[in-house]
Amino acid sequence: MFNNNTIQRFNDTETPFYYYDMGVLRNTLDACRDASSKYGFHVHYAMKANFNPKVVDMIQSFGFGADCVSGNEVKSAMEHGFDKGKVVFAGVGKSDKEINLALDADIFCFNVESVQELEIINDLAKAKNKVAGIAIRINPNVDAHTHHYITTGLDENKFGINTWQLNDVAETLRKCANLKFLGIHFHIGSQITDMEVYRSLCIRINEMQDWFENHGFAIKILNTGGGLGVDYYNPDTNTIPDFESYFKVFSKFLNVKPGQEVHFELGRALVAQSASLISRVLYVKNGQKKNFLILDAGMTELMRPMLYQAYHTIENLSREREAKSEGADAPDTPHTAPQIKYDVVGPICESTDCFRKDVDLPQSYRGDLIAIRTAGAYGEVMASNYNLRDHVQSVYSETAD
Ligand SMILES: *Cc1c(COP(=O)(O)O)cnc(C)c1O
Numbered sequence: 001m002f003n004n005n006t007i008q009r010f011n012d013t014e015t016p017f018y019y020y021d022m023g024v025l026r027n028t029l030d031a032c033r034d035a036s037s038k039y040g041f042h043v044h045y046a047m048k049a050n051f052n053p054k055v056v057d058m059i060q061s062f063g064f065g066a067d068c069v070s071g072n073e074v075k076s077a078m079e080h081g082f083d084k085g086k087v088v089f090a091g092v093g094k095s096d097k098e099i100n101l102a103l104d105a106d107i108f109c110f111n112v113e114s115v116q117e118l119e120i121i122n123d124l125a126k127a128k129n130k131v132a133g134i135a136i137r138i139n140p141n142v143d144a145h146t147h148h149y150i151t152t153g154l155d156e157n158k159f160g161i162n163t164w165q166l167n168d169v170a171e172t173l174r175k176c177a178n179l180k181f182l183g184i185h186f187h188i189g190s191q192i193t194d195m196e197v198y199r200s201l202c203i204r205i206n207e208m209q210d211w212f213e214n215h216g217f218a219i220k221i222l223n224t225g226g227g228l229g230v231d232y233y234n235p236d237t238n239t240i241p242d243f244e245s246y247f248k249v250f251s252k253f254l255n256v257k258p259g260q261e262v263h264f265e266l267g268r269a270l271v272a273q274s275a276s277l278i279s280r281v282l283y284v285k286n287g288q289k290k291n292f293l294i295l296d297a298g299m300t301e302l303m304r305p306m307l308y309q310a311y312h313t314i315e316n317l318s319r320e321r322e323a324k325s326e327g328a329d330a331p332d333t334p335h336t337a338p339q340i341k342y343d344v345v346g347p348i349c350e351s352t353d354c355f356r357k358d359v360d361l362p363q364s365y366r367g368d369l370i371a372i373r374t375a376g377a378y379g380e381v382m383a384s385n386y387n388l389r390d391h392v393q394s395v396y397s398e399t400a401d
Pocket residue numbers: 046048049067069090091187189190191225226227228265266267268269377
């Protein structure tokens with residue numbers, strides 16, 4: 001990801017910034033398209049993971065659909081040229097204004113999360129003399145075995161409709177003339193790497209599909225949601241997520257009937273590895289028990305570690321490179337610079353503003369470039385200007401189109 005030219009370019013650029021490797025993004029999208037098209041599966045990109053315009057444009061150019069969770073995301077998807085027949089709108093709290101916007105845009109489907117929401121969409125569609133495509137987001141009570149902050153498919157989560165409410169759903173669908181039932185939707189969490197979880201999800205989807213068909217509803221769409229995880233520990237050696245195994249589980253365990261479409265909503269897996277947050281060491285603080293590297297980036301640029309206790313690989317690009325270039329033709333020889341444990345922290349006035357504790361790094365100095373890897377998903381999109389910080393900039397690899 002970082003050759004000498006790239007690092008030279010970083011040296012000349014004001015930090016902090018997100019660095020997007022468009023080649024990695026393209027390879028990832030290629031791999032996903034290849035693996036999904038083998039089974040005729042449809043992939044929608046979950047825009048909330050990253051709405052950087054260059055990133056979204058490239059994803060759109062691959063023919064993926066868009067999975068939106070706000071009215072503005074629907075608007076943005078349309079502006080980026082996504083086919084309206086491939087735009088879906090999920091979210092537990094869609095406002096009337098957002099629903100109206102999506103109705104006006106004639107999107108393909110609303111993923112509906114409560115009985116009351118069904119009634120509201122029906123009323124608003126009726127007022128416009130339109131019929132809204134609907135998928136019911138069911139809470140399958142499957143444990144995603146991921147961090148509890150990012151699990152969404154258990155009974156105690158706010159998302160989706162629980163199975164004991166399905167009779168109500170069926171009754172409401174029958175009386176709502178401005179809703180067109182298309183199918184069922186699931187999304188059980190994020191950063192899921194255990195394929196067994198998806199097998200359990202398939203089994204639940206099959207049961208739910210039987211339930212609807214037994215109650216007289218034909219299902220056209222099986223939407224399995226997203227959540228495929230990436231390798232935050234090995235961004236260079238395991239860059240592309242295992243799309244092959246992922247789609248294979250669904251092809252094997254999902255009971256797909258003739259004429260049905262299987263939809264996926266991938267966010268993180270498509271974009272996470274394509275970006276790093278690049279910052280500089282402002283100060284090195286050596287304590288009696290702890291050493292701190294104080295960076296010029298903090299939770300205002302990348303919030304995942306503080307919000308979800310997420311792990312990111314952290315590298316000192318200035319020192320690793322120096323050590324590497326000692327053995328010029330053996331760039332991967334382990335360097336001999338002394339390794340020191342640092343708490344890598346940001347400048348924000350919050351104690352939680354720490355990227356990671358006890359990070360092993362070569363001895364580091366003021367001005368060193370630090371890369372926080374795998375920051376392409378839920379990174380730039382969550383940036384804020386708390387402390388009245390500058391808006392974080394983006395830099396793109398030379399190979400971008
Ligand atoms: C966030 C979200 C996704 C994408 O999740 P990833 O873990 O990034 O793949 C998909 N569908 C819905 C409804 C979501 O809210």
